[in-house]
Amino acid sequence: MTTYPSTIAAAIDHELVIKKSRFITHVAPVASPEDADAVIAAVKKRAWDARHNCSAQVTGDLGDRARSSDDGEPSGTAGIPMLEVLRRRELTDVVAVVTRYFGGIKLGAGGLVRAYSSAVSEALNLATLVDRHVLTEVTISVNHADAGRFDNLLRDWVRGHGVQGIGAVLGDPVYGATARFEVWAPPAAVVGLSAEIAAASGGAVEAVLTGVERLVGVPRPPIRG
Template sequence: MTPPRSYPATIAAPVEHELVVKKSRFIATVEPVGSVEDADAVIARLRKRWWDARHNCSAMVTGLLGDQARSSDDGEPSGTAGVPMLEVLRRRELTDVVAVVTRYFGGVKLGAGGLVRAYSSAVSEALDLASLLRRESLTQVMLEVPHAEAGRYDNLLREWVSRHRATLGEPRYAAAVTLEAWVPAGQVTELADGLAAASAGSVVPVTGEERIVDVPAGPPSSSG
């Protein structure tokens, strides 16, 4: 059986973090974005916000497979800012994210190695504070249950999802209640068997479309 394709993760929400190295302030901002244009808009907004800073260096990775990447040293010596920032994003296996590090010069030169460490550390420490969204190719599974039974099956689904690489969808209320889960294709049968056992065969789930779904993955576990 072919293993499911893996996709780069992204971050759930913007994070800002400040690092001070030999009196220079390095303010790292990492934000989730949906496109190169979104990333450019974030960079423009932060340049305006930190207009009096000496440098606003940036790196971005976009695309479902993380196949688009760009970086800028914004006046720092070539290769000492944007590329090290980009390498952190790559090492963390992230996409649809932009990082901007704003530097206020403190009067002490750091040298090329010091700049590389400062810019990469600023991004890495900001990402340590971020919550990740894992991206999975999941199959929609729907089950229709009576209103009186909805709570029991909702709890059953929640418990099952918590033990698998799956997530819940939004319930829909009509004459009956339609509950929804997004499940790895290889686990649909296992869920169906569990529902059959719990309902004495009266609840038969229906599978729908496949979709790339963002699943909360908690804080990153690796450091870059």
């Protein structure tokens, strides 16, 4: 089974100060290299007075496209270390931009590598991760009078019925002649969902396996201390 890299749920900003130099990190989820380039351009426009706006990006379902830029820092001291953090975290569809305001004290090559790596790593520590899995679509159509009850049932099921660490996702309902619910679930969980729908409706409602599969992002639950 193919394992897909994760991404992040939303943009994060974080500042790190090292020997009076300010390293301001912006990490953001993106859908393509073009989206990543647009994020980088926006940061450069906003931080036009900074000495460096270094960047790294990884995109593609399998994280097979990557770029980085030292933006004037000594070669290999910024972009590549930032990219290595994204790779080490097994992320894709994400861009990181680190804006540096020089504080007057040189850090040396090793110090720069550590600073840019730490800046991205600390920002990612604040992000909500989104795991991505190939899930299969199941649809459930019910009378409008029963929509509220099945909406609650499906929400409860999605929260508690992931399989082997893979979660399920409830799509937005569609209201027409009937109320149509869409669930994206691990294939191994579909039989259990069908049984629960049948039991809740006395066999009157059927969970329909459409055969459609899609790479779906499932936010990772926060670690509770």
